[in-house]
Amino acid sequence: MHPAFSVIFFTVTSGAGYGLFAITALYQALAAQQVMSPVQVLVSCAIALFLITIGLISSTFHLANPKNAWRAFSRVRTSWLAREGLLAILFYPIAAGYLYLVWQDMQGAVMNATAILAAVWAVVTIFSTGMIYACLKTIRQWNNALTPVNYIMLGVMLGSIIFVIIASIGEGMSQGVITTSAYLIAIAAVSKLVYFFWIGAPAGSTINTATSFTNNMVRLLDVGHTAGTFLTDEFGFEVARTRLLALRWMVAVFAFVVPALMVWLSLASGPVTIAYVVALLSAFGGVLTERWLFFAEARHVVNLYHGSQQC
Amino acid sequence: MKLGLVIDLDTCVGCNACAVACKQWNTSGTTGPLSDLEPYGKDPTGVWFNRIRNYEVGEYPDNKTVHFPMSCMHCEDAACVTVCPTGASYKREEDGIVLVDQDKCMGCNYCAWACPYGARELDREQGVMKKCTLCVDRIYDENLPEDERQPACVLTCPSHARYFGDFDDPNSEVSVISRERNGESLMPEMGYQPVNKYLPPRAKTKVQTYVNDTNPISKVKDWVNRLVTR
Ligand code: SF4
Ligand code: SF4
Numbered sequence: 001m002h003p004a005f006s007v008i009f010f011t012v013t014s015g016a017g018y019g020l021f022a023i024t025a026l027y028q029a030l031a032a033q034q035v036m037s038p039v040q041v042l043v044s045c046a047i048a049l050f051l052i053t054i055g056l057i058s059s060t061f062h063l064a065n066p067k068n069a070w071r072a073f074s075r076v077r078t079s080w081l082a083r084e085g086l087l088a089i090l091f092y093p094i095a096a097g098y099l100y101l102v103w104q105d106m107q108g109a110v111m112n113a114t115a116i117l118a119a120v121w122a123v124v125t126i127f128s129t130g131m132i133y134a135c136l137k138t139i140r141q142w143n144n145a146l147t148p149v150n151y152i153m154l155g156v157m158l159g160s161i162i163f164v165i166i167a168s169i170g171e172g173m174s175q176g177v178i179t180t181s182a183y184l185i186a187i188a189a190v191s192k193l194v195y196f197f198w199i200g201a202p203a204g205s206t207i208n209t210a211t212s213f214t215n216n217m218v219r220l221l222d223v224g225h226t227a228g229t230f231l232t233d234e235f236g237f238e239v240a241r242t243r244l245l246a247l248r249w250m251v252a253v254f255a256f257v258v259p260a261l262m263v264w265l266s267l268a269s270g271p272v273t274i275a276y277v278v279a280l281l282s283a284f285g286g287v288l289t290e291r292w293l294f295f296a297e298a299r300h301v302v303n304l305y306h307g308s309q310q311c
Numbered sequence: 312m313k314l315g316l317v318i319d320l321d322t323c324v325g326c327n328a329c330a331v332a333c334k335q336w337n338t339s340g341t342t343g344p345l346s347d348l349e350p351y352g353k354d355p356t357g358v359w360f361n362r363i364r365n366y367e368v369g370e371y372p373d374n375k376t377v378h379f380p381m382s383c384m385h386c387e388d389a390a391c392v393t394v395c396p397t398g399a400s401y402k403r404e405e406d407g408i409v410l411v412d413q414d415k416c417m418g419c420n421y422c423a424w425a426c427p428y429g430a431r432e433l434d435r436e437q438g439v440m441k442k443c444t445l446c447v448d449r450i451y452d453e454n455l456p457e458d459e460r461q462p463a464c465v466l467t468c469p470s471h472a473r474y475f476g477d478f479d480d481p482n483s484e485v486s487v488i489s490r491e492r493n494g495e496s497l498m499p500e501m502g503y504q505p506v507n508k509y510l511p512p513r514a515k516t517k518v519q520t521y522v523n524d525t526n527p528i529s530k531v532k533d534w535v536n537r538l539v540t541r
Contacts, residue, residue: 064418227354
């Protein structure tokens, strides 16, 4: 699949925003001891909303006819894209309600319930972003349960790193916050590595099932067009195997290994803020690469008609 | 009704007449124009509802060239419709034709991602998705003589490799011919239940091939034959 930068940027940035919002709200509601002052919570959520918003705006850049974008909520009953849009829009009033309660310094059940609602809503929104891809039977590298898991985990991981940076600037900072982010980085890393392993085995449709000649060798003689078409531009994207492998290593190092080292440094009583800023920069780059690979490695079955033997 | 096409892979000669007739009719039809980019440039490209690819099937000497026209299959379980967020893509209740409402589409390409058959192409000039309409603006047109109320591709095919009709009627030409000649669906494992059927090439007699003679006398003869130029 052709990796469109606007979509890559959108999924990574708003994923991080939803992750940050969810963690901030959850910590507020569930932690025994507060790690952020109300002002820090407001700042954290404001940053989250900023990330979400620039992500959503960037996602409209890949529309060929953006003036009809307002219609994108019409098919909520069947379309994950419509669901994602609706969840993303409805998140704003919920977030605003939560921020209002923080502003008023509310405590107690209503506050906690709103915080949990906002956090769950944020995670469900990332889930539906993942489902946009995971529901497509035409792309086997996406059509599996790990796709939404990866989307959620990488968003939450980035969010947790930003959360630690903001928390570390205040008074209430604790070791617990750092260990939580360490766990999240570990889960995100494992789920992504399993995904790479999982999509490795060739399976699914072949040029034989595509052309109905299942008893014979089938070979493309002529693709029928002299220049590229919409189909070859959109789906024909191919990268050399060795380059893909190098990029996978890059993902592993920048998205997981460097942040893990920074966590370790912080736990060994290094300067937490600086270590986590380094972790954030590295992880953001790593996850952008991961998202680029997510598209670049995806092989749409229409390539079978253009000569691929298996997708 | 379940309208669709049958394509006879035995008789299709790969002349592209159907694709051209389709483009000609539909560029001025309800979903037209079918924009071209750089039509007179080095790499002309543009929207086509119907594309013909050519394959070699089987191994020498029993191989065969198969010309393979493909357009929208008007699938019964059309994921292109269910994934469309705007409601621009829809499947008609009355005859099963899958269409794109050009006024509602936002050009997100999502439906093209969901289609296994490459039947949808974005019109990059107009920013909206285009696809085969099964000539919905011909087949019901009462101003046309009755035998011309068929898709442009079917009417034009010089080798009569295309049939149009209602698969819900077990006695229609398309139902009978796909039953008798084992009409196949493409990529059935996707579960889209494509309506269009492809008739496999008829079985041919085994091809006789010349086997090299190993007897020494004929080897010498062969050698002499190669030496002596006539
Ligand atoms: S062939 Fe593609 S565009 Fe046509 S109905 Fe099936 S999935 Fe949709
Ligand atoms: S490109 Fe148009 S028809 Fe296709 S899914 Fe998007 S809005 Fe629907």
